[in-house]
Amino acid sequence: ILNVEQSPQSLHVQEGDSTNFTCSFPSSNFYALHWYRWETAKSPEALFVMTLNGDEKKKGRISATLNTKEGYSYLYIKGSQPEDSATYLCAFRAGSYQLTFGKGTKLSVIP
């Protein structure tokens, strides 16, 4: 079983604050790293798929970086809004078919 760790497990931030959280994964046999946002009562929604060391991706106020050599990825949210409240999942894909998920970071943005 591959070990994918996310930290923190949960956090509360004030509206307008910027925040970031971490995903660490095995540094060997890397194929792709996924970030998903999972809002209550909805399906997980893909945010980013990153495949190359040094990748940086951005979607609006959310961005992500990838370091495959040391096995970590950061997700950043700039100027958090209440609608950003969700669980953020990262998933590691080795040279195989399956995604191994972390336990997620639950973000609550307080208005």
Added chain:
Amino acid sequence: DVKVTQSSRYLVKRTGEKVFLECVQDMDHENMFWYRQDPGLGLRLIYFSYDVKMKEKGDIPEGYSVSREKKERFSLILESASTNQTSMYLCASHGTATVEAFFGQGTRLTVV
């Protein structure tokens, strides 16, 4: 739009019943997956399939089986439901060439 559809949003079943959870995708994806999600444990892989009639055990296959008779459909079977199988079940699929996975809306199963 890619669609992954699970047959039920909510199910309540009795202990010992045989339970079928169905998942259908419309993107001709080769790979399909069943996960369960429990508080504090994240998403855990039960079974996956990379082709019709092919199946592989994930991390927690005990008490479950699967069926993939057609490419678009992947069924999860609880042979004899138990209360510890009360959970949220998520189906996902992706193509072999594509890296992005798509999820169904989830089935919240309660076994009483």
